Amino acid sequence: MVDLLEVATEPSRRRLLQLLAHGERTVTELSGEFAVSRSAISQHLLLLEGAGLVAARKEGRNRHYRLDRAGMNRLRGLFDAFWTSELDQLVADAQDTRPRHAQGES
Amino acid sequence: MVDLLEVATEPSRRRLLQLLAHGERTVTELSGEFAVSRSAISQHLLLLEGAGLVAARKEGRNRHYRLDRAGMNRLRGLFDAFWTSELDQLVADAQDTRPRHAQGES
DNA sequence: AAGAAAGGTTAGCAGTCGCTAACGCATCTG
């Protein structure tokens, strides 16, 4: 089984998801945005499809990929589960901790 | 130079960050929570430290690791940048047309 | 019908990853 967060985090796939956020795209269209081969992109898309993050609609000889709402929702849930309230608090502190806790970081 | 999101996403490191959200921990304490060797955890921690997500305080022969607020804030920023408004819209839509296997609203 | 175009499939390869084992170096304790 695959780790949804890891699948979505890989740079090329992350970018694919962002591109697909603008709407449906074919494999060839998507490949045009990358330096790597169409085959590489195809494999990324199949992986994303297997993870349930994207879905494809076949139309003639084209495959139109789109984001899968449910899958992306699950991804969001996983991130939210990771980003617990403790982390929220820590990051909130980082915003205005200048005066009191001047913890040295560069 | 490392991809912050990928560094933070790896399952063991993700868990380390969550454990550290509760406060400072030494390497040995943290290792106790994992099935793998102390060396493996140490290497994960050094990677996280290199990425600026955690910091260590030396006290005697112990090293107390803690989350780095600024680093975690950068991580949050990266995720927010990925999760564009388009994605927000898509996931919002998924709430209505929710398929029968949904999970993860808080 | 013949060729072009879209795209999935497979083999194979180089690079990376996470891990363990063994070690070295401090630091603490009896």
Next chain:
DNA sequence: CAGATGCGTTAGCGACTGCTAACCTTTCTT
């Protein structure tokens, strides 16, 4: 002091990853 403890370091290994190249099928075009 000698031994134990905490922890980083290094070498090496098996597994995995992302990639390309070549191929095959299906569909469109002329």
